[in-house]
Amino acid sequence: MTVRAxxxxxxxxxxxxxxxxAFGAGSLVVLSxxxxxxxxxxxxxxxxxxxxxxxxxxxxxxxxxxxxxLFEKLEGRAAGTPLAQxxxxxxxxxxxxxxxxxxxxxxxxxxxRLHPSSPGMDYALYLKGVVNFNDNLGLFASLIxxxxxxxxxxxxxxxxxxxxxxxxxxxxxxxxxxxxxxMNYIVNSLAQSEVHxxxxxxxxGAYVAAINRAQYAVTEFPNVPATEEALSLMVxxxxxxAMPQLRDDALRVxxxxxPNSPYLTSLRPKKSAGxxxx
Numbered sequence: 627m628t629v630r631a632x633x634x635x636x637x638x639x640x641x642x643x644x645x646x647x648a649f650g651a652g653s654l655v656v657l658s659x660x661x662x663x664x665x666x667x668x669x670x671x672x673x674x675x676x677x678x679x680x681x682x683x684x685x686x687x688x689x690x691x692x693x694x695x696l697f698e699k700l701e702g703r704a705a706g707t708p709l710a711q712x713x714x715x716x717x718x719x720x721x722x723x724x725x726x727x728x729x730x731x732x733x734x735x736x737x738x739r740l741h742p743s744s745p746g747m748d749y750a751l752y753l754k755g756v757v758n759f760n761d762n763l764g765l766f767a768s769l770i771x772x773x774x775x776x777x778x779x780x781x782x783x784x785x786x787x788x789x790x791x792x793x794x795x796x797x798x799x800x801x802x803x804x805x806x807x808x809m810n811y812i813v814n815s816l817a818q819s820e821v822h823x824x825x826x827x828x829x830x831g832a833y834v835a836a837i838n839r840a841q842y843a844v845t846e847f848p849n850v851p852a853t854e855e856a857l858s859l860m861v862x863x864x865x866x867x868a869m870p871q872l873r874d875d876a877l878r879v880x881x882x883x884x885p886n887s888p889y890l891t892s893l894r895p896k897k898s899a900g901x902x903x904x
Contacts, residue, residue: 690723693716722756748792790809
């Protein structure tokens with residue numbers, strides 16, 4: 627055999643060996659990957675009941691990040707059954723508790739849309755209200771320190787709407803009484819935010835804007851504690867604008883509804899003021 631032939635044979639042999647080694651290694655990787663893929667799902671042979679129990683245990687222990695994927699698997703495996711509906715609701719709660727309110731609301735909206743006659747509908751509405759309530763209304767505790775003029779109140783209104791639907795559709799639900807209490811809090815919180823903005827405008831001399839926001843609070847959220855200050859701001863703003871008739875009308879409403887209001891001390895005209903409210 628010539629030198630050229632020997633080199634060619636060696637090259638072919640070396641390339642062939644390299645090919646089969648690479649092929650074999652690649653095959654091992656693929657097979658290994660397939661084996662690992664099957665091994666990672668330790669729940670593959672679990673019954674739906676065991677899967678639900680494990681998800682509940684994780685949630686109960688506070689491991690919501692572990693509970694969520696288990697509930698999701700159960701939704702798929704038990705699709706079309708009451709257990710799947712239960713898993714979807716409990717997944718929403720786990721999402722809420724794990725600091726994912728947007729995902730929780732999305733899950734609940736889907737549940738409400740797909741299962742309108744579910745026996746868990748009252749809880750779904752209640753949970754949606756709670757998620758939005760805690761996502762937004764906790765901020766109202768520091769109204770004095772915060773400027774609400776740019777705050778989005780959509781979450782508060784969505785919370786109110788969910789509670790309202792719950793109370794309307796399921797008046798005998800075990801969640802109805804708490805929903806009513808939260809609705810009252812939301813209404814006053816929304817009114818208080820309007821009053822805060824009205825106060826903000828008043829202190830900066832934007833009296834027309836202050837009147838508009840205070841009037842909105844009085845009209846849209848009547849008979850709540852925030853109404854008292856809203857009326858007082860209207861009185862002061864009309865007075866600053868030299869509109870005595872409207873000022874006096876607002877003062878009469880304040881006196882009629884809040885005869886013991888501390889605001890009346892400074893708002894009632896002095897004899898030297900030259901104007902009367904009656």
